[in-house]
Amino acid sequence: MTRLAKAHGLGNDFLMVAAADAPADFSAWARRLCDRHTGVGADGVLLFAPEPDGVRMRLVNADGGEAEISANGLRCLAGYMVWRGACPPRHVVHTAAGPRPVEVTALGGTRYRIATDLGEAILDSARIPVALDPPAARVIDHPLTVGAETVRVTATSLGNPHCAVFVDAPADDALLARLGPLLERHPFFPRRTNVEFVTVVSPSELRVRFWERGVGYTRASGTGSASAAVAAIVKGRVERRLRVVCDGGTLEVEWPEGGHVRQTGEVEVVFEGDWLL
16 A cells, blocks of 8 residues: 555646655556556656655656656645645755755645746757757757658757747647657657647747657646747747746746746645555
């Protein structure tokens, strides 16, 4: 029996389990937990352990593979840590991509509004990484052959790889299902990639839909929203403070000149319970 909790950020949902309670070979276990028909159902599992200044997070996607970071996930964990009294409102979530300071504001019940410092925006092709020879300082509107068509991608990283595809109107389900998995596993991305389909609504607003590495379609993505904002900024399409509208709700993203990317959004802790198997 394993104690777990569930939380979501705009519908991007995660199960949180103390790292000490997870099996050493957690891949199949996480896939079973995340299955929406025979398990609890989630986009990923967050394994957590205490740190002197906060909490450490290890992210396992729904496909059983590990990922470097999830901004929605780290906000969910931050909210849960504050809800259970394990961390103060200001603390640090340590991820495989590095430490991410958070500030948690209670909204009532089990809902929280959380501001996160997501660190630097990584634009260098070798650090994202992408298979570009010679390497480039930025990867903007790079043409890729995907199936029978050519798609232009703008690649970035916030500790995990992303590519943005800019479309005139919000992507429909058919476009996500057709291009999402092909781009995720395209050889241009040696560690696979998260995919954002980005529509510029105004200089201060983006509409984005997501195909997430190791998960598939998600209603929202924290690093995806931030990466979409960074891509739109480096393309000169928008201002440096934005609203990013996802299927599940809205995130606020700010990237000051020469500064870190900051993101603010809500999360909700849904339940605690026991996994009996």
